[in-house]
Amino acid sequence: MDAPAPVSVTPRTRRxxxxxDLYAVALVVALLCTGATVAQAPAExxxxxxxxxxxxxxRYGDNGISQGTLRAAMSPVSVGGQPYRALVFNGNYDxxxxxxxxxxxxxLTLDNQMDExxxxxxHGMTVTPLDSGDSIFRxxxxxxxxxxxFKLPPDHSPGxxxxxxxxxxxxxxxxxxxIAGPILVDGIxxxxxxxxxxKERVLVLRNFQKTTTGKLASAIVTSAPxxxxxxxxxxxxxxxxxxxxxxxxxxxxxxxxxxxxxxxxQDVQILSxxxxxxxxxxxxxxxxxxxxxxFSVLVVGPAPGDHPVELAFGNTGAAGDQYKGARIATLRxxxxxxxxxxxxxxxxxPEDLRNVQVANVRQFAFQDSPTDGDAFMINxxxxxxxxxxxxxxxxxxxxxxxxxxxxxxxxxxIHQTDFQVVAINDKPVPFTGYRDTVFIPTRGSITLRIPFxxxxxxxxxxxxxxILEHEDGGMMQVVQVVRPEDYAQAVxxxxxxxxxxxxxxxxxxxxxxxEFVLPTDVQLPxxxxx
Numbered sequence: 355m356d357a358p359a360p361v362s363v364t365p366r367t368r369r370x371x372x373x374x375d376l377y378a379v380a381l382v383v384a385l386l387c388t389g390a391t392v393a394q395a396p397a398e399x400x401x402x403x404x405x406x407x408x409x410x411x412x413r414y415g416d417n418g419i420s421q422g423t424l425r426a427a428m429s430p431v432s433v434g435g436q437p438y439r440a441l442v443f444n445g446n447y448d449x450x451x452x453x454x455x456x457x458x459x460x461x462l463t464l465d466n467q468m469d470e471x472x473x474x475x476x477h478g479m480t481v482t483p484l485d486s487g488d489s490i491f492r493x494x495x496x497x498x499x500x501x502x503x504f505k506l507p508p509d510h511s512p513g514x515x516x517x518x519x520x521x522x523x524x525x526x527x528x529x530x531x532x533i534a535g536p537i538l539v540d541g542i543x544x545x546x547x548x549x550x551x552x553k554e555r556v557l558v559l560r561n562f563q564k565t566t567t568g569k570l571a572s573a574i575v576t577s578a579p580x581x582x583x584x585x586x587x588x589x590x591x592x593x594x595x596x597x598x599x600x601x602x603x604x605x606x607x608x609x610x611x612x613x614x615x616x617x618x619x620q621d622v623q624i625l626s627x628x629x630x631x632x633x634x635x636x637x638x639x640x641x642x643x644x645x646x647x648x649f650s651v652l653v654v655g656p657a658p659g660d661h662p663v664e665l666a667f668g669n670t671g672a673a674g675d676q677y678k679g680a681r682i683a684t685l686r687x688x689x690x691x692x693x694x695x696x697x698x699x700x701x702x703x704p705e706d707l708r709n710v711q712v713a714n715v716r717q718f719a720f721q722d723s724p725t726d727g728d729a730f731m732i733n734x735x736x737x738x739x740x741x742x743x744x745x746x747x748x749x750x751x752x753x754x755x756x757x758x759x760x761x762x763x764x765x766x767x768i769h770q771t772d773f774q775v776v777a778i779n780d781k782p783v784p785f786t787g788y789r790d791t792v793f794i795p796t797r798g799s800i801t802l803r804i805p806f807x808x809x810x811x812x813x814x815x816x817x818x819x820x821i822l823e824h825e826d827g828g829m830m831q832v833v834q835v836v837r838p839e840d841y842a843q844a845v846x847x848x849x850x851x852x853x854x855x856x857x858x859x860x861x862x863x864x865x866x867x868x869e870f871v872l873p874t875d876v877q878l879p880x881x882x883x884x
Contacts, residue, residue, distance in 0.1 A: 406590040409451040418458040427467035433562045434581040434588030442532035448586035449535025457508035464500045475520035478790045483813035490520040512541035513629030514603040514648035526822035530609040554601045561611035594655040599695040606643045609822040614666040616640040626650035628789040646820040661685040707774045707803035713750035722760040736828030742852035743831035747838045758794040767791040768817040777801035814854045
């Protein structure tokens with residue numbers, strides 16, 4: 355498929371720091387439809403043409419615990435073979451891969467040696483939002499340590515996830531620098547024994563803003579040069595035999611960059627999106643991987659020779675940005691041909707939420723501020739962590755209709771649960787599985803069905819645009835999931851932070867039997883009549 359011709363864009367004056375690189379709008383809409391040890395960091399990455407190197411790993415042992423330390427600090431690093439100084443984990447731009455399994459435990463020490471706050475979010479994972487787990491309200495101060503320890507449900511979906519800073523106001527810069535890394539939940543091939551033993555590769559896609567000083571740019575400017583890497587390498591070589599079937603996990607862990615990937619026009623088979631296995635065969639010649647999205651695909655070795663893995667040209671539309679295409683890797687097919695492995699087993703059959711009666715229909719407008727180029731809003735409001743915007747009963751399935759009145763794309767993500775896309779611009783979408791991030795077309799809409807069913811998500815978390823510049827600029831809101839018997843009181847307390855308050859470490863959630871009592875010094879807002 356040929357890349358679209360460049361679109362003329364009016365020069366931007368309303369923002370100084372923009373990076374969220376994107377794709378032609380028509381193409382976006384079309385694509386939417388369809389006790390362990392830590393290995394030592396490898397030597398500095400070499401330049402283009404070197405073989406793809408896998409990330410170092412934090413693995414689980416027989417006890418199922420993936421245990422390690424993530425040391426965040428300003429460090430000298432190699433990005434695409436060039437020396438820089440950046441905020442990274444464990445002194446390496448290619449952050450550790452955390453490998454876990456359904457029912458396993460993640461136990462991480464976040465050692466913050468930076469001169470600024472940070473925290474960790476475990477993107478896409480259905481785990482507790484309390485303080486010891488996936489709480490974005492928690493902060494680890496400069497030169498302090500924080501322990502993250504939580505258990506995955508035994509039925510947690512296998513596949514690709516990632517971890518990153520979710521410190522409000524600093525997420526874009528920290529993630530852009532390197533405070534992010536991949537997660538793999540093992541077991542994605544279990545339903546398909548005919549694929550047992552095929553080679554799996556983790557391909558971590560990132561974008562690094564170049565500077566002339568050798569440091570990460572403090573202000574991210576779209577027009578400035580950048581380095582797009584795979585596992586920290588620029589244009590690595592990925593080896594395959596003709597006919598060989600490989601499983602590639604492609605993870606976009608950049609702050610704002612969109613990757614539109616193709617292998618010289620060759621089809622690949624999508625096995626999983628955002629850690630959710632599809633329910634039927636899905637083939638494509640191109641993958642549109644937005645910020646935070648992940649695809650696991652089956653790649654078959656082509657005829658012998660070098661085949662470019664291309665990043666195609668893209669743009670955000672009239673109010674957005676554009677960038678040039680590039681080759682980001684080379685698929686090198688060589689050696690004796692081998693038989694191709696194909697899926698013959700039945701695909702999983704997740705529930706089609708179009709057949710479920712929804713408890714609520716909600717509407718959200720993702721808006722650029724008309725007066726402030728650094729401000730972004732949902733339903734006219736910027737993020738306030740002290741206020742709950744949406745209260746949901748545990749067990750409900752809701753329909754959310756997301757509208758985008760602006761002239762650039764936004765990307766929706768919700769924590770702790772997945773969703774089903776049911777319509778784009780009011781046109782029904784075939785059901786092929788769930789996801790946790792999706793584009794909202796410019797001047798358009800998208801309709802989702804979201805299950806709030808798993809008790810592990812009881813608590814307070816967020817939904818937002820995952821273009822991190824937009825998130826930092828206020829395009830984020832708070833949702834609390836509560837027991838049905840607590841719903842009325844939770845709604846009353848929503849303006850004050852909900853029934854969980856500011857501190858997610860709440861004995862009320864830990865089945866202690868203690869009844870929640872409203873503090874005597876709290877004045878509730880007047881109740882509205884029917």
